[in-house]
Amino acid sequence: MAATSSEPLGRGQRHSRFSLPNGGYRAILIVGGAIFAALVIWFLYSIVNQSRPAFSTLGFSWIFQKTWNPNLKKFGLLPFILGTLETTAIAMVLAVPIGLGSALALAYLVPQRAKVLLGTAVELLAAVPSVVYGLWGVIALAPLFREYVEPFFSSTFGWTGLFNGADSGVGLMLAGSILFVMVLPTMVAISRDVLAVVPKEQVEGAMALGATQWQVLRKVVLPEARAGLLGAFILATGRALGETVAVALVIGNSDYIAHSLKSPSATLASLIINNFGEASGTELAALFGAGLVLLAIGLTVNSVARALVRRSGSSGSVASVAVA
Amino acid sequence: MTTLSFDSPADPILERRRQIQGIAKATVGRRKTYSRVAIGICWVFLVIAVIPLVAVILYTLAKGLPAWSTGFFTQPTKPEGIPNGGVWNAILGTVIIGAIATAVTIPLGLLAGLFLAESDGWAAGAIRFSADVMTGVPSILMGIFGYIALVRTFGYAGWIGAFSIGMIMLPVIMRAGETAIRGVDPHLSEAGLALGARKFMIARRIVLPAALPGIITGALLAIARGVGETAPLLFTIFGNQYLQANPTKPMEALPLVIYNYSSQPYADLIQIAWGAALLLMSAVLILNIGSRWLAGFLQRERR
Amino acid sequence: MTEQLSRPTVPTAPTPPTIEDNVNLTTGEVFLDRSTGHPVMQLKDVGVAFGGRAAVRNVSFDVFDREITALIGPSGSGKTTLLRALNRMHDTVRSAKVTGKIMLGDTDVYSGSTDPTLLRSRVGMVFQRPNPFPTMSIYENAVAGLRFNGVRKKALLDEAAESALVAAALWDSVSDRLKAHASTLSGGEQQRLCIARALAVEPEVLLMDEPTSALDPIATKRIEELIGELKSRVTIIIVTHNMQQAMRVADRCAFLLMGEDRTGELIEFSSTSKLFSEPDDPRTLDYVNGRFG
Numbered sequence: 001m002a003a004t005s006s007e008p009l010g011r012g013q014r015h016s017r018f019s020l021p022n023g024g025y026r027a028i029l030i031v032g033g034a035i036f037a038a039l040v041i042w043f044l045y046s047i048v049n050q051s052r053p054a055f056s057t058l059g060f061s062w063i064f065q066k067t068w069n070p071n072l073k074k075f076g077l078l079p080f081i082l083g084t085l086e087t088t089a090i091a092m093v094l095a096v097p098i099g100l101g102s103a104l105a106l107a108y109l110v111p112q113r114a115k116v117l118l119g120t121a122v123e124l125l126a127a128v129p130s131v132v133y134g135l136w137g138v139i140a141l142a143p144l145f146r147e148y149v150e151p152f153f154s155s156t157f158g159w160t161g162l163f164n165g166a167d168s169g170v171g172l173m174l175a176g177s178i179l180f181v182m183v184l185p186t187m188v189a190i191s192r193d194v195l196a197v198v199p200k201e202q203v204e205g206a207m208a209l210g211a212t213q214w215q216v217l218r219k220v221v222l223p224e225a226r227a228g229l230l231g232a233f234i235l236a237t238g239r240a241l242g243e244t245v246a247v248a249l250v251i252g253n254s255d256y257i258a259h260s261l262k263s264p265s266a267t268l269a270s271l272i273i274n275n276f277g278e279a280s281g282t283e284l285a286a287l288f289g290a291g292l293v294l295l296a297i298g299l300t301v302n303s304v305a306r307a308l309v310r311r312s313g314s315s316g317s318v319a320s321v322a323v324a
Numbered sequence: 325m326t327t328l329s330f331d332s333p334a335d336p337i338l339e340r341r342r343q344i345q346g347i348a349k350a351t352v353g354r355r356k357t358y359s360r361v362a363i364g365i366c367w368v369f370l371v372i373a374v375i376p377l378v379a380v381i382l383y384t385l386a387k388g389l390p391a392w393s394t395g396f397f398t399q400p401t402k403p404e405g406i407p408n409g410g411v412w413n414a415i416l417g418t419v420i421i422g423a424i425a426t427a428v429t430i431p432l433g434l435l436a437g438l439f440l441a442e443s444d445g446w447a448a449g450a451i452r453f454s455a456d457v458m459t460g461v462p463s464i465l466m467g468i469f470g471y472i473a474l475v476r477t478f479g480y481a482g483w484i485g486a487f488s489i490g491m492i493m494l495p496v497i498m499r500a501g502e503t504a505i506r507g508v509d510p511h512l513s514e515a516g517l518a519l520g521a522r523k524f525m526i527a528r529r530i531v532l533p534a535a536l537p538g539i540i541t542g543a544l545l546a547i548a549r550g551v552g553e554t555a556p557l558l559f560t561i562f563g564n565q566y567l568q569a570n571p572t573k574p575m576e577a578l579p580l581v582i583y584n585y586s587s588q589p590y591a592d593l594i595q596i597a598w599g600a601a602l603l604l605m606s607a608v609l610i611l612n613i614g615s616r617w618l619a620g621f622l623q624r625e626r627r
Numbered sequence: 628m629t630e631q632l633s634r635p636t637v638p639t640a641p642t643p644p645t646i647e648d649n650v651n652l653t654t655g656e657v658f659l660d661r662s663t664g665h666p667v668m669q670l671k672d673v674g675v676a677f678g679g680r681a682a683v684r685n686v687s688f689d690v691f692d693r694e695i696t697a698l699i700g701p702s703g704s705g706k707t708t709l710l711r712a713l714n715r716m717h718d719t720v721r722s723a724k725v726t727g728k729i730m731l732g733d734t735d736v737y738s739g740s741t742d743p744t745l746l747r748s749r750v751g752m753v754f755q756r757p758n759p760f761p762t763m764s765i766y767e768n769a770v771a772g773l774r775f776n777g778v779r780k781k782a783l784l785d786e787a788a789e790s791a792l793v794a795a796a797l798w799d800s801v802s803d804r805l806k807a808h809a810s811t812l813s814g815g816e817q818q819r820l821c822i823a824r825a826l827a828v829e830p831e832v833l834l835m836d837e838p839t840s841a842l843d844p845i846a847t848k849r850i851e852e853l854i855g856e857l858k859s860r861v862t863i864i865i866v867t868h869n870m871q872q873a874m875r876v877a878d879r880c881a882f883l884l885m886g887e888d889r890t891g892e893l894i895e896f897s898s899t900s901k902l903f904s905e906p907d908d909p910r911t912l913d914y915v916n917g918r919f920g
Contacts (some may be wrong), residue, residue: 242462
């Protein structure tokens with residue numbers, strides 16, 4: 001960076017005589033910020049405005065009704081809200097322990113060379129497009145779930161009542177699992193980063209008191225990283241809530257509330273994508289309304305988590321990891 | 325206790341030391357077993373995490389490579405039953421849409437990023453907050469936005485797909501740009517100010533070049549994320565089985581091909597989908613690896 | 628293990644320096660003289676190498692009970708490296724190898740049957756920069772070591788925490804806000820909290836790695852006074868680059884110097900007064916007179 005300062009300022013004039021007075025420069029920056037602000041407002045306005053007919057025709061309670069049947073002019077969103085929350089819950093129940101454990105291993109247990117290799121691999125996997133995961137889920141995993149995974153869960157955990165119904169492969173379980181695989185790299189990569197920056201002095205301080213390796217990780221490293229870990233959790237949850245195509249390919253797309261983990265179901269996003277083509281009038285407005293509900297759920301998760309981070313006393317990490 | 329023969333038997337400190345060391349010794353076996361089990365679980369979790377991820381990559385490679393023929397790269401998509409179908413129209417569409425989105429969002433994102441880096445008022449705070457929130461908004465909503473705001477007026481078109489994808493890329497570029505610009509040593513621009521340079525010149529000649537590695541990394545990552553998106557395109561470019569290079573018309577794109585073909589019952593279409601998946605994945609991974617390499621390279625150049 | 632510590636295993640021990648009853652200047656509490664006059668730690672031909680490259684070698688000396696032993700020498704002479712070998716802090720560095728023999732009482736520090744976590748509960752450590760656990764309260768910091776070592780009994784935790792905080796001259800200022808975060812303390816107070824945290828486990832030896840290097844002169848003075856008061860309770864080995872500090876606090880000094888091959892070696896080990904006034908080795912004289920380093 002130092003080289004930049006030694007570059008004489010005058011050289012700029014040789015390339016281009018164009019310059020702006022400070023006021024003009026400032027004005028251009030403000031225009032840049034204003035365009036973005038305008039886009040955000042336009043975005044919010046569009047979605048709210050276009051879903052308004054659904055609210056005016058169906059009333060507010062429409063969101064929580066159970067029946068989606070365009071022929072009967074019923075557009076209840078409850079099955080899809082539940083489907084969204086259920087698939088996300090399955091994904092996060094798996095991703096939190098497995099992601100945290102892997103991140104701890106990557107940050108503190110794996111030898112240096114493997115650390116770099118595995119770490120880079122995980123970061124790259126976070127970038128694999130979601131449609132690729134969807135393709136893999138529907139072609140490779142769905143038969144596997146139908147033949148092996150679902151029968152196994154039905155026979156072993158059938159008594160819980162969570163695994164009733166036919167083994168169809170596609171359904172809540174598969175959708176949750178695909179989401180788990182998709183959010184895992186995000187979870188691991190960010191968690192590993194925030195775990196690895198816990199100061200070495202803290203780790204050594206605990207070690208020097210006679211702590212076992214796990215005590216060091218559990219009592220010192222994890223608590224110190226918790227704000228950043230929460231940031232990883234929010235990002236992963238946000239991704240799971242809003243994922244569209246991968247879920248639409250493997251969830252089975254049913255308009256009814258799922259009665260077991262094997263049932264086909266649908267999420268708000270998969271509802272929109274599957275019905276958008278033929279929808280018009282109130283149904284289209286209801287689909288936009290579903291988008292609005294999805295946005296509201298996402299923003300709620302985001303702001304609750306931000307508030308939690310703020311209360312826990314650590315600042316900034318969420319904003320900084322959001323860009324990472 | 326031989327200890328006590330050397331010391332006053334009433335000494336509370338030696339008594340406590342004996343007590344604590346006794347407890348430490350009595351519990352060390354349990355504590356170490358617990359530690360080993362917990363650490364072992366971390367290892368197991370790491371293996372569990374790696375398996376599906378490796379499986380996705382290998383599966384895509386194994387299924388996708390056989391689809392890569394000359395026709396795959398030179399022919400447009402063809403309906404089931406017609407041989408020698410390719411994805412040339414989708415490759416062209418993805419490249420054109422990605423290029424338009426990049427060409428618009430990078431300058432705009434940089435301006436907004438500079439604005440954020442140089443302002444601390446409530447307006448900048450609100451914009452920064454919305455940018456953070458927008459990075460987390462599900463991509464399908466950007467597709468809906470593009471549909472409502474533009475498709476209804478102009479009809480399905482490639483440039484609207486670029487608009488929707490740009491909406492996803494913009495906040496990422498803004499925040500990455502802001503972070504990179506804020507990371508530039510303030511002394512550099514102060515030196516420029518002291519020499520009487522205008523702020524525009526300082527930004528152009530000092531700040532932006534110094535922040536370039538961070539900006540490029542952010543931009544490449546944003547592009548990689550943008551071109552892999554499917555949902556926004558479904559609402560905006562519609563898909564087009566013919567070759568179409570005019571972005572004001574409906575276009576095809578790689579993610580759309582994968583999505584549409586993956587639920588088809590025909591083996592040849594599914595093979596095309598795998599080929600397209602491998603191509604898209606490779607492109608995204610190359611952009612990612614490239615951004616790292618370039619950032620590292622520029623960083624070294626400056627030293 | 629306590630038995631092992633005090634058993635007179637080395638009959639050749641020199642006459643112990645007499646230490647009068649110690650008075651804690653803050654509390655007025657009188658400590659007993661617990662010195663046994665025997666070595667607590669014995670180093671025989673100790674060396675530390677990283678990836679095959681020796682950082683320090685051929686170090687042999689005895690550390691006597693309830694004395695303060697200072698490791699001095701210019702930077703790069705391996706003082707800290709040597710200190711960290713004493714409680715096996717190099718265990719986490721894969722390339723690190725410690726040779727020679729270090730005995731803690733009857734325990735061979737590097738024997739395969741010695742558990743490093745148990746060893747570290749007997750040999751405490753205070754670091755260069757204050758490193759209290761920022762997510763824990765003052766009280767939780769003070770009892771952290773006890774909890775790590777399996778102590779659950781509230782009475783014992785409270786008693787040990789109070790005793791350690793009193794000994795670290797921190798009790799009076801924090802007794803009414805034990806639940807406050809450790810980060811609310813000043814730098815000097817944080818370092819004293821770290822000392823209390825180490826003391827609460829009641830170690831036999833306390834290792835201090837330049838404990839005042841990150842502190843201002845007033846905080847440094849208080850820590851130095853504290854070190855003097857602590858020696859009735861625990862044997863101290865302190866690394867310092869500050870010769871005045873070594874002179875003020877230490878009973879004995881080990882002088883290390885980096886040789887031609889950039890490996891630290893022990894040049895001289897003797898009582899502080901001898902080392903600073905009439906050292907055997909001319910290099911020691913040069914160093915203590917400020918001629919190099």
